[in-house]
Amino acid sequence: MSSSIRKPWGYRWRSSTFFILSCVALALFSENFLYSFIVPILPTILEDRLHIDPSKAQVNTSAVLSIHALVCFLSGLPIGSWADRNASRKGPLLLSLGGEIAGTIIVATATSLPVLFLGRIIQAIAGNAAWIIGFATVTDTVAAEHRSRAISVISVFFISGLLVGPMVSGIFMKLIGYWPTWLIAIAILVIDMIMRLGMIESPAGLKKDVDGSRSDSNPSDETSTLISRSRSSTGEFRQEETLQQNANTGLYSTETATESSNQNFYKVMLSNPQALTAMACHGVNALTLVSFDATLPLHVTRAFGWDTSRISLMFLLLQLPTMFLSPLTGWMKDRVGTNGPASIGFLATAFFLWILGTAGPDGLSFVGSREKGQAVYISSMLGLGIVRSLLTGCGVIEMTSVVTKLQETQPAIFGPNGGFSRAYSLTNMSWTFGMLIGPILAGSLNQTVGYYHMNICLAIICSICAILTFLYFHRK
Incomplete structure (x- = not known):
């Protein structure tokens, strides 16, 4: 029966830890990349496209940059709660990337200050979601003994976006002009979206469970059933024992898991x-x-x-x-x-x-x-x-x-x-x-x-x- 199940094309590399982490690294890089990408272009947007008075350029520049951080701060908790209600990380990641592309297009084509702020707000919400869900994907994918190294490397990509963004936009703005420069930012997001479409989630915990079930398999169905029941009862006993210990030590309340999840996180x-x-x-x-x-x-x-x-x-x-x-x-x-x-x-x-x-x-x-x-x-x-x-x-x-x-x-x-x-x-x-x-x-x-x-x-x-x-x- 199991041999007749066909795996998707490219399953091995599409579900590999390296490919999944590459998708996440590019996603987190793009969040800070978009935040700082606008810096060298902003004077052109404000003065040439929006016709803002030069005396007000500094105030509006600070507002355009700070609103991104403010929106990220305000949207973090709702995004985290929404992401934890979804068992899959791939869908929310794709949605966040689509939001980043939409926000970038709005910023690039803005002809008024409110539209420019709207684009930055959409960029901030979508990029914030990419950050939160991206790190959650790393945790799901990487085994506990390697997480510190993975998170450290991913964090470097995240922070490097602050450095690379203005360098890229500043250089290419002079070389190829306004619209081609924005196409570079959109191209990075499109590449990331293609990678995420190809990504197959492969949680580290699921791998261990699958490996454990294979190593413990027995040709006798009757024996397997007995072992399964024995493990089930043992697990229940241990869980009850753990809950009792937690209650005795005062670490947690005696509320149900659902109540704890919804109310006490x-x-x-x-x-x-x-x-x-x-x-x-x-x-x-x-x-x-x-x-x-x-x-x-x-x-x-x-x-x-x-x-x-x-x-x-x-x-x-x-x-x-x-x-x-x-x-x-x-x-x-x-x-x-x-x-x-x-x-x-x-x-x-x-x-x-x-x-x-x-x-x-x-x-x-x-x-x-x-x-x-x-x-x-x-x-x-x-x-x-x-x-x-x-x-x-x-x-x-x-x-x-x-x-x-x-x-x-x-x-x-x-x-x-x-x-x-x-x-x-x-x-x-x-x-x-x-x-x-x-x-x-x-x-x-x-x-x-x-x-x-x-x-x-x-x-x-x-x-x-x-x-x-x-x-x-x-x-x-």
Whole structure:
């Protein structure tokens, strides 16, 4: 009977972990790619297409960029709840990509400011869904012992979109013009949609179940039935025993699994110190990253007289080491847990932030703004790029660990499809919240207390995160 069942064409590679992760990586890359892709094109859109007064260009530019983060923050929880009600990840992923394509077309063809904002809102909702469902797909696909490395690598693709987006649009806008440049963005989304249409979901847990059933199969149907019944009764006994232990220890309420899923998911997660630490650290990662966007260009121009090419080099120093080292640090997190790497990463980040602030006119006098100060600044940026690899994906990894442990202890606590999408919606909210307040906090501190003391404040925040990760992140 089983031999007569024909598998779909290309089943082996279409259901492979590599192909599924490639689809997710491209999807997450496209989310940040679209967020930043518009930056070099925005002056053309506002002044040439929408005929906005140049004096209002800065205000509208900030509004167009910030509305994306605001919508992501507001839409995270509803998207997570919707995704967890769907057993399949492929359909929601395709829907999110279709939304990204629609939003991109609206932005590119906008002839009024409200239409432009509408396109950005659609892009934000669809991209947010791609982020949440994408990480849930990674968790479904990759075995637990390899998840840290997979999440670290996927996170690199996600963050790299911020760097690649403006580079691509800025270069091609000059070379080939407005409409062909937008076609590049749409082409990336179309390629991702084709890949997702070909993707066949292959959950890691299902693979183990299938392998286990094959290895335990017995030619005697009668014997198999007895074994199955024995296992069923044993499983029920163990589940009852686990529930009783949880009730005795006060870990969970005695409500049914359905009630817990519908009513108590956020109560359970937001009262868990490990989950709260994961959210806080994920948000601080975003905050420190976007603080460079808000303050670095102006600071190095005033302090060192650098041009745009050297400013771009600083952002490359911040991104490239992370991209190359994250697979290695992800492997290390699989081996030793995230406790040590994250604690060291935040402490090192705090140290390099302080050193970064010492260079310049308002820093330490013996460092200054000349060759020595510039060398210190460049070295600090390189150091930050290296240690950021220790922090890549830590918030998502820890949130995955929380949900996994809870569902192992009480399997139906978050419903039949689990709670990973809702969990990732929480980390996504913390990330977008960091992106929202990062430029505001860094910019206001830079204006009121200066660049040096601004970096000290950010270093203190990172040091607090180092203490929290040491206390609450898991170790092996």
